Amino acid sequence: MAFLHMLPQVFFSAMGLFLLFVLWRVVFSCWISPNRVYRRIRMNGLEGPPPSFPLGNIDEMKKDKRSSSSGYSGISHDIHSTVFPYFSRWTKSYGKVFIYWLGTEPFLYVADPEFLKRMSAGVLGKSWGKPSVFKHDREPMFGNGLIMVEGDEWVRHRHVISPAFSPANLKAMASLMVESTTKMLDIWSSLVGTGMPEIDVESEISHAAGEIIAKTSFGISFESGRKVFDKLRAMQITLFKSNRYVGVPFSKLMCPIQSLKAKRLGKEIDGLLLSIIADRKKSNSTATQQDLLGLLLADNLVGGRLGKMLTARELVDECKTFFFGGHETTALALTWTMLLLATHPEWQTQLREEIKEVIGEGDQLDFTKLGGLKKMSWVMNEVLRLYSPAPNVQRQVREDIRVGDVTVLNGTNMWIDVVAMHHDPTLWGDDVYEFKPERFKDDPLYGGCKHKMGFLPFGFGGRMCVGRNLTTMEYKVVLTLILTRFSFSLSPTYTHAPATLLSLRTSFGLPVLLQPL
Numbered sequence: 001m002a003f004l005h006m007l008p009q010v011f012f013s014a015m016g017l018f019l020l021f022v023l024w025r026v027v028f029s030c031w032i033s034p035n036r037v038y039r040r041i042r043m044n045g046l047e048g049p050p051p052s053f054p055l056g057n058i059d060e061m062k063k064d065k066r067s068s069s070s071g072y073s074g075i076s077h078d079i080h081s082t083v084f085p086y087f088s089r090w091t092k093s094y095g096k097v098f099i100y101w102l103g104t105e106p107f108l109y110v111a112d113p114e115f116l117k118r119m120s121a122g123v124l125g126k127s128w129g130k131p132s133v134f135k136h137d138r139e140p141m142f143g144n145g146l147i148m149v150e151g152d153e154w155v156r157h158r159h160v161i162s163p164a165f166s167p168a169n170l171k172a173m174a175s176l177m178v179e180s181t182t183k184m185l186d187i188w189s190s191l192v193g194t195g196m197p198e199i200d201v202e203s204e205i206s207h208a209a210g211e212i213i214a215k216t217s218f219g220i221s222f223e224s225g226r227k228v229f230d231k232l233r234a235m236q237i238t239l240f241k242s243n244r245y246v247g248v249p250f251s252k253l254m255c256p257i258q259s260l261k262a263k264r265l266g267k268e269i270d271g272l273l274l275s276i277i278a279d280r281k282k283s284n285s286t287a288t289q290q291d292l293l294g295l296l297l298a299d300n301l302v303g304g305r306l307g308k309m310l311t312a313r314e315l316v317d318e319c320k321t322f323f324f325g326g327h328e329t330t331a332l333a334l335t336w337t338m339l340l341l342a343t344h345p346e347w348q349t350q351l352r353e354e355i356k357e358v359i360g361e362g363d364q365l366d367f368t369k370l371g372g373l374k375k376m377s378w379v380m381n382e383v384l385r386l387y388s389p390a391p392n393v394q395r396q397v398r399e400d401i402r403v404g405d406v407t408v409l410n411g412t413n414m415w416i417d418v419v420a421m422h423h424d425p426t427l428w429g430d431d432v433y434e435f436k437p438e439r440f441k442d443d444p445l446y447g448g449c450k451h452k453m454g455f456l457p458f459g460f461g462g463r464m465c466v467g468r469n470l471t472t473m474e475y476k477v478v479l480t481l482i483l484t485r486f487s488f489s490l491s492p493t494y495t496h497a498p499a500t501l502l503s504l505r506t507s508f509g510l511p512v513l514l515q516p517l
């Protein structure tokens with residue numbers, strides 16, 4: 001009985017201890033640990049804007065972003081200060097390599113190709129990490145797909161996925177690309193025919209690219225893939241447009257509605273993909289279908305025996321990665337191309353002449369001739385330079401790396417600013433903000449950039465984009481078909497406001513005026 005009297009005391013003591021523990025965890029995560037790391041980073045030679053813990057530099061970044069997005073005028077290709085205003089400002093004070101903080105996570109900002117070259121010289125593809133804070137935050141979107149996976153697992157996934165992009169497979173995909181593009185252009189023709197020459201080509205191209213990736217990767221129609229795309233888009237907006245605090249301890253508790261929404265959308269997408277996979281397994285046609293899903297479902301040699309290389313969970317994550325990565329980036333590369341060609345009609349003419357010369361004027365597009373479209377390759381590269389759909393590359397360091405006097409500590413996240421390097425006059429010259437595809441004429445890979453690591457539209461090293469050949473083929477097929485049927489100019493209703501929502505996109509679409517040829 002005496003023990004019963006003591007129960008409230010025991011309860012309150014236990015509660016007190018628990019609260020003390022929680023308080024200690026909060027103080028440790030928000031203050032002690034980040035301050036310790038901050039001091040170590042400074043001792044190792046890296047400076048940067050002073051953070052205030054636990055938010056790091058987030059408030060400053062948000063403020064800069066708000067003031068840069070008010071008032072757009074004219075079309076300037078000098079976009080770095082609009083897209084990443086805080087980096088543009090900090091670069092002036094701290095140079096092209098510095099540390100900034102997202103919450104309590106230090107990020108090494110790099111816009112210096114020589115530093116990047118020296119830093120990555122001895123690091124294999126499998127030895128790079130991906131920032132844990134992003135992996136965790138973007139889990140509903142990419143899961144453990146190729147973009148996020150690391151180490152030996154990355155080697156295994158890459159080994160299974162790379163064959164899907166062999167020249168033979170790409171060739172098989174080309175006719176599906178023609179089919180979807182022709183459907184889009186027929187709709188454009190009938191719209192123009194009914195007196196509506198103004199079309200938002202961003203949404204049109206995004207739709208066609210969606211259809212292409214749905215068919216080429218999964219052998220399904222756009223309508224079947226539509227639910228997945230709609231939910232992926234909703235998730236993208238939830239994850240990247242909202243007022244979130246990635247990197248701040250316990251940040252999910254600060255935005256519970258968005259976190260729950262992203263999780264729910266992730267589960268719904270997983271469910272839809274699982275049913276696409278199940279249908280495909282039932283249809284029993286994996287052996288003949290050489291699309292991505294067919295290849296991933298096929299038996300492969302595992303440890304000398306025939307077996308499945310990827311589990312159902314891994315398959316779903318790879319499908320998400322391809323649905324998102326394969327559709328959005330290519331559609332944006334084509335959209336920015338339409339903007340630049342609409343404002344440079346002389347390049348439309350040059351490309352049309354090249355198409356006539358290389359491909360001919362027949363009804364059938366001979367895919368083997370696409371490689372001969374050299375000027376189109378210059379245009380593609382110049383567009384990827386000025387408006388790179390992937391505006392940054394992210395990595396995490398898995399061991400201390402020494403570069404001159406600086407040591408980058410194990411666990412440091414890296415943010416490689418592709419937009420800054422692609423717009424750096426010291427790398428490209430005084431005409432850096434001009435659209436000049438001819439800069440790739442004598443130097444097709446680097447466009448005359450003074451440093452080989454200064455042009456990185458598809459990333460670098462072993463982790464370079466696995467889909468770049470698919471993109472190049474799709475780009476050439478779609479652009480060839482558009483240019484042979486239409487000329488176009490920019491609508492006066494267009495507002496130039498490039499913005500990042502993971503990828504670099506327009507803020508208000510791309511209305512153009514079409515003229516059938």
Ligand code: HEM
Nearest residue numbers: 146147325326329330333390458459460463465466467471
């Ligand atoms: C214009 C189009 C594209 C651009 C600009 C682009 C850009 C990039 C970049 C910058 C990376 C990171 C590379 C790095 O960390 O060094 C990447 C990786 C990746 N991309 Fe792309 N991409 C494009 C098209 C595609 C397509 C069409 C697909 C698939 C169908 C795709 C799938 C992937 C995958 C799976 C990875 C991860 C590779 C790895 O870590 O091993 N991408 N891409």
